[in-house]
Amino acid sequence: MSRGAGTPDFFYREAQRLGYVARSAFKLLQIQKQHKLITSGSSVLDLGCAPGAWLQVACQSLGPLQNGGAVVGIDIKKVKVPSMHCDARVQTVCADVMNLPMEQVRALSPQKKGFSVILSDMCPLVSGITSRDAALSSELGMRALNLAVGRAVLAAHSENNVPVEVESDSSSCGVLRPGGHLIIKLLESEYIKEFREMCHPLFRVSGDVLLIIIPTAEIAAHD
Template sequence: GYLARSAFKLLQMQNKYKLIKPGASVLDLGCAPGAWLQVACQSLGPLKNGGAVVGIDLKKVKVPSVHCDSRVQTVCADVTNFPKGQARALSPKGKGFSVILSDMCPLVSGVTTKDAALSIELGMRALDLAIGTPDLPVQDDDICEEKQSDGPSSEADENGILRPGGNLVIKLLESEDVQEFSQICKSRFKKSALLRPKATRSSSREIYLICQDLR
């Protein structure tokens, strides 16, 4: 079985949008306890199709024994200060990922506006990793990071690590900012949608931004 009910959210998205194609390379941000790793690996199809699933979480995650195989690996790290070049290096041949998923959520304080703002921040980080966000104000530490890196990949890293034609899923907590956030994505992807999965608890304000086919 699956490690968490969150599996059914990704399964619903996968059934509806076919986000993960056989042999895809998937980056799963906020992967603990590992249910999305299971669904992602299943979606790759048989081992001979190839593909890869890389999960990152603040918590240490053991690759699930069910529905996962040698194509799955996990990294224990904070996505908010994980260098883009390092994330790219985790992709097959360093060529980037064809699918990036973020189910990250902040530690909820219970203060609705605060939690929503934190979730937008995490979402922005996922978006920056995926497609780069040149038109958004950069944080000071990001600037430092860019000044320090002057390797051949530093210029390309501003563009993000999602391959052209790639798909992106980002969990957000509902607020007015969600519309603005989805507008940023609309121009960069051929298709985008907001979905509240059936497996989401009725008390939860979570919503998933699904972007397909990066231009």
């Protein structure tokens, strides 16, 4: 039986043919086609960047080298910048995002002014225990959100409005620039609805701000 377009095997073969290191590239390509989040001169932070497919698409989306821009990937594994579709604007850092101080992340951005686009493709090591895996995925998503907007904003928009001690320095501020875009991948679970509801007031204030939460079920064929 032949495997047609849209099947995992098809996307795997297409990724190889086009020089992408993983078929997950097609999901970001699809998002780019629909929303054009990454543009000439954008500064992009890719959390959980292994194996590098989203680094490739992000760099491609910046346009020619002379257009400027930057792509920074962070992963707990050491990730080599792919040779295809990437150039000198791409760098990777081996670090645990869960323990990386906000200011160290900000220092990786151009002029230390933060990023215009943050991508989170972080995924826990799947144990097969659905509830545990979903909780870990949600925790990673929360970390991405925390890095993006900062503890001060999260505290102000918390469901119960519980006061949170916030430091006076910039470490409590997020690394996503005003008007920036955030993409988070989460495992399919009951947490997604709650996550969307929590994020909605943070990312629908302005028309040029976009949050996309991708349930894993929607991208299973592209991993």
